[in-house]
Amino acid sequence: MTRRPIIFGNWKMNKTPAEAKAFFDGMAGYVTGEEAAEYGVGVPFVDLDVAVKNAGALSVGAENCNELDSGAYTGEVSVPMLKEIGITYCIIGHSERRTYYNETSAHCAAKAKRLFASDITPILCIGETEAEYDAGKTEEVVRTQLKESLEGLTAEEVGKIVLAYEPIWAIGTGKSADVNTAEACCKLCRDTVRELYGDEAAESVRVQYGGSVKPTNIKEYMACADIDGALIGGASLKVDSFKELVDATK
Numbered sequence: 001m002t003r004r005p006i007i008f009g010n011w012k013m014n015k016t017p018a019e020a021k022a023f024f025d026g027m028a029g030y031v032t033g034e035e036a037a038e039y040g041v042g043v044p045f046v047d048l049d050v051a052v053k054n055a056g057a058l059s060v061g062a063e064n065c066n067e068l069d070s071g072a073y074t075g076e077v078s079v080p081m082l083k084e085i086g087i088t089y090c091i092i093g094h095s096e097r098r099t100y101y102n103e104t105s106a107h108c109a110a111k112a113k114r115l116f117a118s119d120i121t122p123i124l125c126i127g128e129t130e131a132e133y134d135a136g137k138t139e140e141v142v143r144t145q146l147k148e149s150l151e152g153l154t155a156e157e158v159g160k161i162v163l164a165y166e167p168i169w170a171i172g173t174g175k176s177a178d179v180n181t182a183e184a185c186c187k188l189c190r191d192t193v194r195e196l197y198g199d200e201a202a203e204s205v206r207v208q209y210g211g212s213v214k215p216t217n218i219k220e221y222m223a224c225a226d227i228d229g230a231l232i233g234g235a236s237l238k239v240d241s242f243k244e245l246v247d248a249t250k
């Protein structure tokens with residue numbers, strides 16, 4: 001089974017629509033879709049429309065969604081809304097959402113199920129805190145988050161999901177996980193999928209590493225057997241840096 005690597009930016013709460021447009025203008029034609037890897041960006045809700053119209057061969061993702069279709073949920077955005085404007089990916093369960101907005105693994109499971117029903121691919125983030133890492137609890141935390149966040153999905157759906165292993169201590173800190181640790185944890189994600197959903201799902205699921213990935217270190221991660229891509233925050237914001245990420249992985 002060959003898995004197509006997926007390199008995805010996560011802009012978080014950065015860029016107005018005009019700034020998003022300038023980014024896509026700067027990237028125009030740089031990614032053709034013919035590369036070995038797939039490239040994309042997760043952008044704030046208000047940038048999605050600009051992104052879909054200007055991203056060319058870059059995939060476009062939302063950074064969150066609600067699991068319900070409509071109703072009295074002020075400030076929320078539903079999957080049918082994302083679907084109608086042509087979104088193909090949605091990041092769920094990012095540690096910033098788990099930490100600041102109380103997103104739980106149970107929410108993730110419901111969101112993933114709803115996304116698959118509309119044929120939007122979830123990028124499900126999991127990862128441990130620094131205290132958990134220091135206490136040797138990484139394996140337990142990652143397994144539990146995965147088990148709970150994938151609950152209710154079919155093996156076929158799990159095979160299509162993108163998992164992003166992001167140790168919280170490596171996010172935005174410049175303290176990227178060393179390659180061996182990143183590979184071991186991405187392998188742990190795959191092995192957990194194998195135990196829960198079987199070989200086929202484990203071999204087709206794409207597992208990204210995220211946490212201070214830069215143009216200078218992305219190649220080492222991508223060389224690992226169980227790392228099928230990267231989820232990149234800071235280094236995905238500037239055109240030059242994004243182009244360097246593409247160049248390093250072509």
Ligand code: 13P
Binds near residue numbers: 094173212231232
């Ligand atoms: P940084 O690449 O800025 O560390 O962010 C990683 C991240 O959280 C991607 O989702």
